Amino acid sequence: MRRIGITGGIGTGKTIVSRLFAVLGVPVYDADTRAKWVMHHNKALRQELLEAFGPATYTNAGELDRTYLASMVFNNPQRLELLNSLVHPHVGKDFEVWAASHADKPYVLKEAALMFESESWRQMDEVITVYAPLALRLQRLLQRDTHRTEADIKAILARQLSEEEKMRRAQHVIFNDDKQLIIPQVLSLHEQFSKAGA
Known part of the structure; x- marks a missing residue:
């Protein structure tokens, strides 16, 4: 394949x-949609994001606060690079599992x-x-x-x-x-x- x-x-x-x-x-694997899913459901990534961007990254209900995260990385190339460096490897692994199916x-x-x-x-x-x-x-x-x-x-x-x-x-x-x-x-x-x- x-x-x-x-x-x-x-x-x-x-x-x-x-x-x-x-x-x-x-x-068709939509990387943007799956990235959002992985950020919600992957426990290791959740922990990495909390450590990098603070407790406000997720709401009290456990949902990813995309508005907060966007405000953290907008116009900040270093933070955006950090976010991508955390998310992309997990999305890559998710894609491998999906492709195998x-x-x-x-x-x-x-x-x-x-x-x-x-x-x-x-x-x-x-x-x-x-x-x-x-x-x-x-x-x-x-x-x-x-x-x-x-x-x-x-x-x-x-x-x-x-x-x-x-x-x-x-x-x-x-x-x-x-x-x-x-x-x-x-x-x-x-x-x-x-x-x-x-």
């Missing part, structure tokens, strides 16, 4: 592309915004980057995330690896630029990965 990573900066449309693969019957499939997908930044690309056989030009991404994000300003979005983009660098590191690129249809691109890669993993 092959492991295919799928990444792309905020607003590129990687989640839409992942959903298209899911429609084709491909198991789909060993009968030709391939699985792992969707992660920080595929290269977190080094999780090393677990993958190949990586797809979903690309969209900056102006189009800004337009999409301002429509989608109405609570964010253009300055907020640009601050998030500035913290992510550039699209050009992601394209350079990936083995495959899907263009979601409103010029090329994405379904034929997904079908072509699906056929390729299915044959390779069969």
Whole structure:
């Protein structure tokens, strides 16, 4: 079974592309969603987060206080790096267990915004980057995330690896630029990965 990573900066449309693969019957691991689950349920990680960020990291009911944690790492690269260094190894282990449960499939997908930044690309056989030009991404994000300003979005983009660098590191690129249809691109890669993993 092959492991295919799928990444792309905020607003590129990687989640839409992942959903298209899911429609084709491909198991998709959403790293962001699973990270939240692991932060709630993994006792070792809970302890690590409490030691690093203090008792306010979890509410009295035992729920992760995401607002508090976000305020701790926002505009603080060292704390953000610390958070990622604690969470990503546990998510990597969670992915291994999940992937093993789909060993009968030709391939699985792992969707992660920080595929290269977190080094999780090393677990993958190949990586797809979903690309969209900056102006189009800004337009999409301002429509989608109405609570964010253009300055907020640009601050998030500035913290992510550039699209050009992601394209350079990936083995495959899907263009979601409103010029090329994405379904034929997904079908072509699906056929390729299915044959390779069969």
